[in-house]
Amino acid sequence: MKTVRLTIDKKVVEVQAGKTILDAARIAGIHIPTLCHHPDLCVAGNCRVCVVEQVGVRTLQASCAVPVSDGMEIITNSAKVQQARRHILELLLSEHRSDCVNCYKNNHCELQDLAAKYIFTPATLIPLPALQHYTIDSSSPSIIKDDSKCIRCQRCVRTCTQLQHVTALTVSHKGHEQKISTFMDKPLNDVVCTNCGQCVNRCPTGALTERNYIQEVWDALLDPNTHVVVQTAPAVRVALGEELGFDVGERVTGKMVSALKTLGFDSVLDTDFTADLTIMEEGTELLTRLKAVLTEKADAGTLLPMTTSCSPGWIKFIEHKFPDYLTNVSSCKSPQQMFGALAKTYYARKRKLNPAKIVSVSIMPCTAKKYEADRPEMRSSGFKDVDYVLTTRELARMIKMAGIDFMSLPDQEHDSLMGESSGAAVIFGATGGVMEAALRTAYELVTGREVPFANLDIKPVRGMEGVREANITIEGCLPEWSFLEGVELKLAVAHGLTNAWEVMQAVKQGKAEFHFIEVMACPGGCLGGGGQPIPTNSEIRLKRAQAIYEEDAGKHIRKSHENPEVLALYKDFLEAPMSHKSHELLHTYYIERHCN
């Protein structure tokens, strides 16, 4: 690999050719401030906060955009640079409604952080007139867009197009009218938006935030006439700590449960329980589809490949972009919605509670879950199955509001009835996890033997590559599954909707034949979800993934079909996977949506 030598602030640095000045400075331990730059996204070079002086060059250089070259002399802190940097921040602040103390992102704002560092004289510039007549788009159940906070860094636009292939957000107009807009400036709930919240995760200011339901949840908690149940998604426990003083990648499952009990939730249950249930239903559904295709010669195209349905961002995406493939999506509800439907039926009956008095809250790493809970079909219990969805960030905020010293909380266990879970459920939070969990159960169901991988770790479907493919040949089937004997199952795992789009294109064009595809809308799966602590980058996501696999390895039950509470649920209530009752409560349908 060719290397390049340059000096930055008189320090000699040798880096790979093709790196930017910013990369080189970071390698050398020299800090350069940035705003539009994000490690997950392509270079924009538009905020200009990162400008540096290059000796012999007339203008300052955007260090995030300029590649290093031999003999370059860079100065990152000259008077020229300092003045330009301060001016650029002053300009940005003049187009930003600096209503910091009232802002949802107060203390979590990159612009505010830079202002704190570089602005030390009173503002001289005139606030731009546009700040006097702004509108806030609060049409979406998941995302709030406030243009008066926008600094046009276009991170959201790059996220939405590059990572997610959605392009709900785009740049419109030019000059002083330039803004981040939607198709024809329509409200967010009326465009092709998957509510994935990846834009929220990357917005440096308060321009894009989740719609929060903190007050609604407090109201429920403080109402003596309600019974508030809460479910916690797998990926929350490996990221919540980041907001509350722990290092990235620390598991805080027990403290999270303690905190929820302290907040006053009447029952702290686990989405992992319904993740196990999902495996029972979805695994059975996959085998049923395989049987129909292999033995009854059913129309293969509408049944296979079967895709997962846990990720509501993915569901909305396929409804918009590949409506011809809606029959290929598993009819299973997501674990959140299975939980919601059971909370106001099974749980209510067992606990002898009036379901009308139950408020069902979920803690999710996700903003799309807010939309999912609002879908009109998600009322199988006769009530809204999940009343409020909080992101990991919102929960952290409630914990801080309540004055809970999170770090010193004792570890507690989830409550019973719908609180037990297997390791297979925990890994739902990482890309490839649903696939792995499904294989652990389905393979064993069909052959009577455990999956042939050491410690049940199905390594080929783990990892962070955007699309991963694996083939598993089924051998030694039990008699009733003999139609699967020798069948080579073709599997694919995709995370991030751009990768999902590529897999679906390959399917559509007949270039790929899969039996089962796992799709997670967010990079890294739920652990990189739009509701997770900010910032996000590949290193953070990797650490969260490691934490998830540690949690799995430490569980005494590793397979969904061995979860005793799930088995009890079938025995007492649902009868069997894909039963009539299951269909009523745990399965759903999808809707073709417009694509512009």
Next chain:
Amino acid sequence: METMTNTSTVRKTDLIFGRSLDTLTLLRNAMQRDKDGLIQELIDSGLRGRGGAGFPTGLKWKFAKGAPGNKKYIICNADEGEPGTFKDRVILEKAADKVFAGMGLCGWLTGATKGFIYLRNEYIWMRNHILAQMNDMNEAFRQMKLDFSIGLKMGSGAYVCGEETALIESMESKRGEPRNKPPFPAIAGYEDKPTVVNNVETWVYALLISYIGADVFAAYGTEQSTGSKLFSVSGDTPKPGVYELEMGMKLSDFVAEFGDGDTKSVQVGGASGFCVPRRKFDQVIIGFEGIPTGGSMMLFNSHRSMYHVLHNFLEFFMEESCGQCTPCRVGCQQLLLGIEAVKSKTKPAQYLDTLMEFTETMRLASKCGLGQSVGNAFNSIVNEFYEEMIY
């Protein structure tokens, strides 16, 4: 083309529209020559881009010739958008064949097989005329066995698309926004292939130099500003129009020729250029050693308010900034708000000095030439006509 009086101290030339060999003969002759020799001739001629930025044309062609890859592009920048510039229009009306032949020559020299003319949308009325000339030339290329053809792309009306990388983005059907540089178009331009982008006028001079030679061309003008160029003369002048003049003239001579006797200032190089007040007319050379121009020369007499002139320019920039980079997008708005605030006394006069500090940041930190040059007009007008800004 307009005629001038014989007593003029400004030296008129007649290369572009004057009598010369037939265009195809010029091209055929040029293609008889050694390629490297011809590029050297261009370098020796001192020809610099006539769009305003003034990059040495021969060097640009040399880079493109040396650039690796077998797919290269030639683009004629006919997005003539600088306020006060209208000379490319006249060239395209009267000598489009020379423009296309110049592009063909560059294609032959650099190995590019495809060229485009990017025509500003406001010139759509010329489209049929240009297409006819272009088709004739494409046919001539075919007959000459020159593997090169030209296509037409229409702009959509954004000033910034005159910036070559924004122009390329626009040609690729994207938002017309300048790219990060490097890489420059000579290495990675249209469709990320080596691309030569030149102004309409530059193509004609390049073709002519292949015939008249570097020495004859360089005999015109000055050492740093060789040759002649077209000027678009407008404003308070009895004879507005397009004139081909020698480079390197004194502004006082220009004003003597074109002024109305009451010239207060001349805006050299359009809205992105510099304003020169009367007392500096005899100190300013129009050329790369002084103040260069893409052709725009706007004269203002004493009836004009320089506050209104500046206000007009700033409104223009505020709208025409592409909006992607902070210094230009917000800076242009702040400059306009700022002069209005000073005029209305809601900000003190010293605020003008603060604004001039901001134009320095715009010059240093903007992504492209648009934002970098807003301070040219701003600082020169504010400095030279300070009182007019305040009272």
